[in-house]
Amino acid sequence: MKVGDVPAVPEWLAGHLREDGIEELYPPQAAAVERGVTEGESLVASIPTASGKTLIAELAMLASVARGGTALYIVPLRALASEKQREFEQFEAYGLTVGVSTGNYESDGDWLATCDIVVATSEKVDSLVRNGAGWLDDLACVVADEVHLVDDAHRGPTLEVTLAKLRQLNPSLQTVALSATIGNAAEIADWLDAELVDSDWRPIDLRTGVHYGQALHFDDGDTRELAVRSSERPTAAIARETLDEGGSTLVFVNSRRNAEAAAKRLAGVTGEALTPDEEERLETVAEEIREVSDTETSDDLAACVERGAAFHHAGLARDHRSLVEGAFRDRLIKLVSATPTLAAGVNTPSRRVVVRDWRRYDGTVGGMAPLSVLEVHQMFGRAGRPGLDPYGEALLLANSHDELDELFERYVWADPEAVRSKLAAEPALRTHVLATVASGFAGSREGVLEFLDRTLYAAQTTEPGRLEHVTDNVIDYLVVNDFLERTGDDLTATSLGHTVSRLYLDPMSAAEIVDGLRGASAPTAMGLYHLVCRTPDMYELYLRSGDREEYTMLAYERESEFLGAMPSEFEDGRFEEWLSALKTARMLEDWASEVDEERIAERYGVGPGDVRGKVDTAEWLLGAAERLAGELDMGVAPAVREARVRVQHGVKEELMDLAGVRGVGRKRARRLFDAGVETRADLRAAEKPVVLAALRGRRRTAETVLENAGREDVSMEGVTPDPDAAPAES
Ligand code: ADP
Incomplete structure (x- = not known):
């Protein structure tokens, strides 16, 4: 099929593709068009890696945008979101707008409503649904990239539930699911009421x-x-x-x-x-x-x-x-x-x-x-x-x-496996059942089960009672911990439950945090870091051989700081976990005490990317803890805030103000502070040669920093760095 023969796509597309050297559709792409993917038909495309799945998605999205709708592209990893965004930005030349939404779970993303194509991770989409983003009701087309990852125990359930929710919000939604070649593509197509292209064609031998x-x-x-x-x-x-x-x-x-x-x-x-x-x-x-x-x-x-x-x-x-x-x-x-x-x-x-x-x-x-x-x-x-x-x-x-x-x-010679839903696991259901009730998809046990009936799990299971059994356990847990309220057959989310769902926390994390904060009067940063590191939302660092002794000692040394009772050494599994959390917490403490990133990576045997990953998660969890403390009127919110800001910027308390200025960061904040510029207000009043020296003579940086601190006259032209304020070589 020639690119000019594709129905229902914008007129400019054929010319645009030809410019990229694409004259003719690959056979699986042509098959997708024949099955109606540009005319609103749902489709599962199970084809080998690098065989042109992205173009199938683009055809579907562009056609639905041409009909006046919005398209959503769900990626499995944050790293892929920016790659896809860059790819789709080629269409901006034709007047389309492309938005990407990955971070900051708790927001309804109103600005996304103005985009034609939105790229987001499944966690982000799930969170948009929880926060009631109105534009999702008008969605015309959703693409799920790498849909075979529903098989992944960790992230699969979110993708599965998210697709079910979007389809419930809008029953005529076009769903395009892209998958590597898998053993049961037809089953996935059945679940999504979609047409199927199942091919092992490749563009190159x-x-x-x-x-x-x-x-x-x-x-x-x-x-x-x-x-x-x-x-x-x-x-x-x-x-x-x-x-x-x-x-x-x-x-x-x-x-x-x-x-x-x-x-x-x-x-x-x-x-x-x-x-x-x-x-x-x-x-x-x-x-x-x-x-x-x-x-x-x-x-x-x-x-x-x-x-x-x-x-x-x-x-x-x-x-x-x-x-x-x-x-x-x-x-x-x-x-x-x-x-x-x-x-x-x-x-x-x-x-x-x-x-x-x-x-x-x-x-x-x-x-x-x-x-x-x-x-x-x-x-x-x-x-x-x-x-x-x-x-x-x-x-x-x-x-x-x-x-x-x-x-x-x-x-x-082997054929790839069939993908299987991993939804019936308790941690997955805990968060999804709460969200399903909190965002109004279900109002009773029956309603929850009815909703879950739309998932792949329900389509695949051969154990009819299992989902029901786990769901009952989960509902009990949520009621006991005050996230849901049961009156007769009805289930409603409590105010705490709503907050937890919107914050995108695992309810078990929220319960742990609330419990820890309840007993606290003046928590230390270490105590708070340890608390959030204990939650199931934080991946803890491994204890390596030899670590156990070191961290056991540390645990006793700092016992008074921990929020909640330390398990006994004889409770092997729990104690071990406590120590892993402690190791992770001490890494955060190092970071928030301005220890060099490289030294941290070395000390804990991880890569710099991992340090940042833990820091991001801690920042998010502490932000959530701050909200929960506020919601429950606990006096500890300021202490939590301080711990959060310190971890966010990786600085000691005295640098919190300075490091908050955009463009400053932990290293520059320290140099400025040591040169006597201690606060944001100081930056506005400081001698320029001092600021310039502290910023190692970088004029552009100095100007940006001063501007971000709210100073009017920022020009560094003709300024020479003050030698007395130059930082010592580290
Ligand atoms: P997948 O998503 O299936 O892994 P991609 O969509 O990334 O594969 O496609 C792989 C490459 O093939 C891309 O560089 C894309 O530009 C190119 N391509 C896609 N469709 C065609 C086509 N019909 N003709 C020529 N090249 C194509």
């Missing part, structure tokens, strides 16, 4: 196989020799061979540490193959990487990049990730070693993909567990850049002949 010994064994029975030098590992040999052919390699490993180690090792291979021009351009990228943050990870990454290799994992800062992805797409970086996060969504095709580790640590089994076929096929799917490579090649690595056979059986 994919050969899959397994490396063993000196040979690559392919799915079509072919084998090819691979020259492995002595003392060389197979991945290095594969990368070298790919480089010789002018291609790039993407290596999937099972942990961040392994990703970093592999990149460092393989940089030896890529480094040999660079041209002087590439070296120069890579040097620039490395510089940009170093500028993002002043940490060991940043230095390590830059050092790899200078030699044409990089690692990529969720512990990296967002800017690091996008620099790496960009340079890899530009074929400047020749090899990336990544944890599986990269497979899900980020568009980084590569000539070759090596799935080096097919097992990874799984906390629920307490050991190594094999990856799913679905995951491995998604990684495979990143192989081959249409138009650039003759074909893509994806390989697993075997250490023995038996493993060679096993990998063929398990992954190469």
Whole structure:
């Protein structure tokens, strides 16, 4: 089907696509159009990675916007929201408006009502529904990206419930669900009353196989020799061979540490193959990487990049990730070693993909567990850049002949699994049942069950009583903890319940926080950090071997600060959790005491991205605690506020005011303070040479900071830094 033949889309689209080199729809795209995706039909598209799912979504959204509606695109990860936003912004040239909504759970996002296309995570959409965002009633089209993630125990239930709610709000809503190839796409289509395109077509040939010994064994029975030098590992040999052919390699490993180690090792291979021009351009990228943050990870990454290799994992800062992805797409970086996060969504095709580790640590089994076929096929799917490579090649690595056979059986020839709803778990239902009642989707036990009947779980379950049983437990919990009120058959949310639902807290977190705050009179920051770290909304740091002793000691030393009773050492599981929370809380305390980010990362064995992640979560939870304290008229709200502001900016109490000025931040605030500029008001009155010196002579920065502090005359022209106020070199 030619792009000009697609019905119901805006007239300009065909020309726009042609400009991008797209003349003709890919067969699955054409099938989607034939099933009516541009005419308001709901559709499930289950097609391989990199086979053009995004365009299907775009066709559906543009057609519904052309009919006067709003379209919503739900992404599974925040990191993908900005990528999709950038992609859709190409339509702004034709008068469309694109908005993205990810952070700040508690807001109704009124401004989004003016957008034609909104990009948001499922958590954010769920929260918009809870906050009664009116524009959601007028939604014409919703796209769920990576819908196979309903299978994910952690995030799946939210996506599932959110889709059910949106469809209840507007029964004629068009639902377009995009999925990797899965075993039960027809079942998903049934659940969503949608048409189905289920295809394994790919725009570029994919050969899959397994490396063993000196040979690559392919799915079509072919084998090819691979020259492995002595003392060389197979991945290095594969990368070298790919480089010789002018291609790039993407290596999937099972942990961040392994990703970093592999990149460092393989940089030896890529480094040999660079041209002087590439070296120069890579040097620039490395510089940009170093500028993002002043940490060991940043230095390590830059050092790899200078030699044409990089690692990529969720512990990296967002800017690091996008620099790496960009340079890899530009074929400047020749090899990336990544944890599986990269497979899900980020568009980084590569000539070759090596799935080096097919097992990874799984906390629920307490050991190594094999990856799913679905995951491995998604990684495979990143192989081959249409138009650039003759074909893509994806390989697993075997250490023995038996493993060679096993990998063929398990992954190469296997079909992907069916996805299964994970909704019937108590933590998922706890939050969703409360929200369902609080935002008016149900007003009784029967109503709740009726609502849940629209979920995938209900469509799939073979255990009819189970959902009902868990729902009853959850309702009891919510009533006992004062989030719901039961009168006869009726259920209503209490004022506390409404607040908790709008704050997007797990009710169990809210209960823990309320309990902790009730007993407190003058809580310390540590006490509050520990309290929020104990809630199920915070992922605690792991206790490593040797940690138990250290944190047990700390627990006794600071026992008086904790809010709520410390479990006894003999309650093994609970005590252990208390200590994990303590470790996490001490990390926050370090951060709020201006300890260097790099030192924190080192001390706790995490990446800088993780420090920020915990800080963000703590800020959000403390904000929620502040609201709950206010709501329940507890006198501790100011103490909570102080703990929150300190964690937000990563500063001691004395810097809270200064660090709140936009553009200042923890390091600059400290330098200003040490130079005698101690508050926002001081900034307005301070001698310019002093401010300039404290800001290391950066004129533009100084001007911005003064402006943000509300000063009128901000020009730094002709000002020289006062040498007495210059910060000591750290
Ligand atoms: P998916 O979302 O399925 O992983 P994408 O939508 O990211 O895949 O598409 C992969 C690439 O294919 C993109 O670079 C896109 O521009 C390109 N593409 C999509 N449809 C077509 C088409 N009909 N013709 C040529 N290229 C296309």
